[in-house]
Amino acid sequence: AQTVTQSQPEMSVQEAETVTLSCTYDTSESNYYLFWYKQPPSRQMILVIRQEAYKQQNATENRFSVNFQKAAKSFSLKISDSQLGDTAMYFCAFMNRDDKIIFGKGTRLHILP
Amino acid sequence: GAVVSQHPSWVICKSGTSVKIECRSLDFQATTMFWYRQFPKQSLMLMATSNEGSKATYEQGVEKDKFLINHASLTLSTLTVTSAHPEDSSFYICSARVAGSGTEAFFGQGTRLTVV
Numbered sequence: 001a002q003t004v005t006q007s008q009p010e011m012s013v014q015e016a017e018t019v020t021l022s023c024t025y026d027t028s029e030s031n032y033y034l035f036w037y038k039q040p041p042s043r044q045m046i047l048v049i050r051q052e053a054y055k056q057q058n059a060t061e062n063r064f065s066v067n068f069q070k071a072a073k074s075f076s077l078k079i080s081d082s083q084l085g086d087t088a089m090y091f092c093a094f095m096n097r098d099d100k101i102i103f104g105k106g107t108r109l110h111i112l113p
Numbered sequence: 114g115a116v117v118s119q120h121p122s123w124v125i126c127k128s129g130t131s132v133k134i135e136c137r138s139l140d141f142q143a144t145t146m147f148w149y150r151q152f153p154k155q156s157l158m159l160m161a162t163s164n165e166g167s168k169a170t171y172e173q174g175v176e177k178d179k180f181l182i183n184h185a186s187l188t189l190s191t192l193t194v195t196s197a198h199p200e201d202s203s204f205y206i207c208s209a210r211v212a213g214s215g216t217e218a219f220f221g222q223g224t225r226l227t228v229v
Contacts, residue, residue, distance in 0.1 A: 043204065045157075045220035091156060099145060099210065101218060103156045 002027045004094050004104035012110040013082055020067075021077045021107050023092030030054075033095040034068065036077045039106075040088040048090070051075065079109075087111045115141045117209050119221025126197055126228055134192045134224045136207030142187035143209035147218070148180075151204040163190050197228040 004025045013019040025034070036048040051059045051068050058066050063080045079086055092104040116139040126132050136146055145164050149157040161177075163169040163184035171177045179201075181193040190209075194201055206223045 043151075043206075043223050045206065045208070047217075098162075100159060100162060101147070101208070102159070105156045108154075 002029075002094055002096055002102055004092050004102055006092050006104035006107050008107045009105070010108040010110070012112055014112050015082060015084060017082055018078060018080045019082055019109065021079075021090055021092075021109065023075045023077070023104060025073050025075065025092070025094050025104075027073070027094065027096070029097055032097070034066075034075045035093040035095070035101070036064070036066070036075075037091045037093055037103075038086075038088045039091065045091075049077065082111050084111050084113060115139075115209075115211055115217075115219045117143075117207065117219045117221040119207055119224055121224060122222060123225040124227070126226070128198055128228055129196055131193055131195045132197055132226060134194075134205055134207075134226075136190045136192070136209065136221050138188045138209045138211075138219070141209075141211045143190075143211065144187065145210045146184055146190040147208045147210075148182060148190075148192050149206045149208070151206060151223075153204075157206060160192075194226065197226070199228045202226055202228045 032053045034051045038046045038048050049059050049061045049064050065078045067076045089106045089108050091106045094102045118137045120135045148160045151157050159172050160175045161169045161171045161182050163182045165184050165187050169182035184190040204225050207221045208218045210218045
């Protein structure tokens with residue numbers, strides 16, 4: 001069975017600092033997709049960034065970047081120059097060959113003023 | 114990005130009654146829609162996958178007779194919680210994939226169900 005593990009239930013950082021959220025996953029598939037989703041207090045799920053497993057280059061979206069280590073099955077999210085609006089629950093997710101998205105338990109991120 | 118509208122945003126119902134939640138893709142055709150359940154401060158648990166015009170595929174442990182899913186068109190899927198009980202109270206979220214788009218999935222804003 002595929003699993004997604006986020007080992008940090010909660011994190012707090014000062015505004016403007018850089019923070020890294022960890023994620024590991026387990027799968028026997030060779031081609032798949034990985035995502036980071038943000039869920040703010042409104043509870044609307046927002047796609048932050050995605051990575052295709054067959055691409056070696058790490059995905060980047062403005063202040064958000066990932067460190068994808070396929071052999072280690074690791075997919076961490078780095079948020080640079082963190083902003084108050086980044087405060088949210090962050091979910092790491094995996095899409096399998098059946099197109100099902102499996103979520104980790106989430107990391108609650110607090111950006112402190 | 115594409116918009117998925119979920120209705121209602123919140124609903125309170127009496128124990129024993131049924132509640133229907135709608136999930137609509139407003140500006141795209143969704144061949145596949147997913148229904149999730151989220152308990153407070155927990156992750157999203159996939160309940161079922163529905164494809165337009167066919168029966169939904171339920172995840173292990175999800176009662177198909179209790180959570181009826183219909184995906185009658187490429188823009189609408191519904192989840193009906195039948196004979197709701199307090200333990201069914203939760204946050205329900207749908208997501209939809211754009212046909213032929215690859216991996217992109219868009220989420221509705223969720224429905225908070227409270228059964229009293």
